[in-house]
Amino acid sequence: MKHQTLLTKSERSERANSKQHSFFALDFCPCADEDSCNPRKGEDAVRYFVSILLTLFIAVLSVLPSNSRAAETIRIAAYDFPPYFSAYDTEHLVGDLIEALNGAQSDYQFELHDVPSKARFKALSDAGCCHLMLFESPTWGWAEQMPHLEVGDPMVLGAERLVAVKKRDQRGAEFFQREGLRFGGLIGYHYPFLGNRTDAGILEERFNVYLSLSHEVNMKMLLNGRFDVVMIHDEYLLQHRQQPWFDRLLLNPQAYGEYELRTLINPEKGFALADWRRIVVPLIENGTLARLLSKYKLPWPPKRTQLVTN
Numbered sequence: 001m002k003h004q005t006l007l008t009k010s011e012r013s014e015r016a017n018s019k020q021h022s023f024f025a026l027d028f029c030p031c032a033d034e035d036s037c038n039p040r041k042g043e044d045a046v047r048y049f050v051s052i053l054l055t056l057f058i059a060v061l062s063v064l065p066s067n068s069r070a071a072e073t074i075r076i077a078a079y080d081f082p083p084y085f086s087a088y089d090t091e092h093l094v095g096d097l098i099e100a101l102n103g104a105q106s107d108y109q110f111e112l113h114d115v116p117s118k119a120r121f122k123a124l125s126d127a128g129c130c131h132l133m134l135f136e137s138p139t140w141g142w143a144e145q146m147p148h149l150e151v152g153d154p155m156v157l158g159a160e161r162l163v164a165v166k167k168r169d170q171r172g173a174e175f176f177q178r179e180g181l182r183f184g185g186l187i188g189y190h191y192p193f194l195g196n197r198t199d200a201g202i203l204e205e206r207f208n209v210y211l212s213l214s215h216e217v218n219m220k221m222l223l224n225g226r227f228d229v230v231m232i233h234d235e236y237l238l239q240h241r242q243q244p245w246f247d248r249l250l251l252n253p254q255a256y257g258e259y260e261l262r263t264l265i266n267p268e269k270g271f272a273l274a275d276w277r278r279i280v281v282p283l284i285e286n287g288t289l290a291r292l293l294s295k296y297k298l299p300w301p302p303k304r305t306q307l308v309t310n
Contacts, residue, residue, distance in 0.1 A: 018215045026307045071109040074271050077130035077187065079205045080214050081118040083239050083296040084135040084261075087114055088214060094134050096292050104288070105279055108271075117188025118198065121145040137259040141198075142189045151275035152263030152280075156293070158254040160191075160233045165222060166250045176252050178227065183209040184218040184227035191231055192257045223248065231256075234307055238297045251307060258304070 022200070078085035078094045087093040098110045113130050115123045123130045123147060136142075138151050161178050185203065190196040194207055203209040210227070212218050218230045223245055240246055263280075265273050283289045290300035299305065 002218065018030045044156060048092055071106055072270075074108045075113050075130040076110055076112050076131070077113050077115045077120055077123040077128075077133045079115055079120055080186070081117075081135070082215060082236055084235075085112075085114075086214070088216060090275065093296050093298075096295065097134065097289075098293065100283060101279060102286050104283060106136055108275075108279065120188070124149070124264065125266050126266065128266075131269045132263060132265040134263055134304060136264050137261055138258060138264060141196065142264060148196075148225065148266075148268070150265045152265070152273060152276060154260040154262055154302050155289075156235065156261040156298055157236050157302045158233055158259050158261055159304060160231060160257040160259075161255045161307075162229050162251040162252040163222065163232045163237075164229050164252075165225075171250050173253055175250065175274050181208065181228040182226075183207065184230040185209050185211050186215065186218070186231075187213060189231075201226040234305060235296070235298065237307060260302075 025189055076094065076098060080086050080088075082089060085092045095112060098112055101108075101110045113123065115130070120133060120136075121141065122128050124133060134154060138149070142149055164171065164175055185191060187200065188198055190198065191209075194203065194209065197203055200211050203211065212221070215232065215236050218227065218232075221227045222230045237246075237249075237251070263273075263276055265271065265276055268272065280289070293300045297305070
């Protein structure tokens with residue numbers, strides 16, 4: 001019968017320190033009794049083990065597919081232009097489209113940023129807060145401000161016209177030619193028959209045009225007799241044809257302006273027209289865009305809507 005050789009405490013400690021232990025065996029104590037364990041040495045080994053795990057975790061993340069990574073945030077600028085966007089409405093086309101875009105893919109997270117109409121050029125500038133704008137016409141000052149913008153395909157064909165209030169059928173289209181009419185417009189909007197001027201002082205002094213912040217305000221002032229004429233786009237009028245006051249309106253049969261609403265993108269900010277098309281084309285092909293447009297009485301493919309005039 002063999003006898004076990006007894007080691008002194010110092011010999012046991014020396015033998016333990018000379019062994020090369022794998023970090024997978026950290027839970028096993030190499031000592032014969034608990035008093036001889038070195039807690040600091042165990043802590044160092046645990047730290048080493050954790051560092052190995054972190055390294056492996058980072059390596060795995062680096063080879064994961066792109067749809068497993070955090071989505072890139074793309075900010076969309078919008079100003080008061082109903083039915084496309086209005087801070088006064090709970091639903092609008094831009095908000096609906098953003099929801100559809102985020103639900104259809106995971107590479108990008110689109111966010112809406114409400115900006116004043118006069119600040120939209122700054123918003124899309126290289127130093128601005130946003131990457132793109134939906135349902136905007138490139139003819140509304142963009143060529144002068146930012147000629148390098150990329151422009152998407154037309155999504156809506158729209159028109160603008162003068163609107164007044166009927167007076168017991170005594171007013172016709174000739175009313176809009178009268179001198180001294182008091183006009184209502186919107187801050188930051190471009191009106192071609194006014195030379196696309198946006199300065200409120202010049203518009204009031206030279207053309208008797210007064211600017212407000214919303215179409216709702218202008219329409220109320222028109223119906224209450226404070227304006228003789230307001231400038232309104234057809235897409236807004238389409239949303240309100242069932243309102244009791246709509247039949248009181250006198251619409252100029254001749255539109256003073258027509259436009260194509262597109263997507264405007266600043267490619268210098270890391271999101272280009274090619275990226276946009278890759279995301280929006282599937283929504284066109286599966287009918288999502290047509291469904292969203294029809295909710296606001298807008299046709300797809302785009303065509304100009306003829307308003308009934310009396």
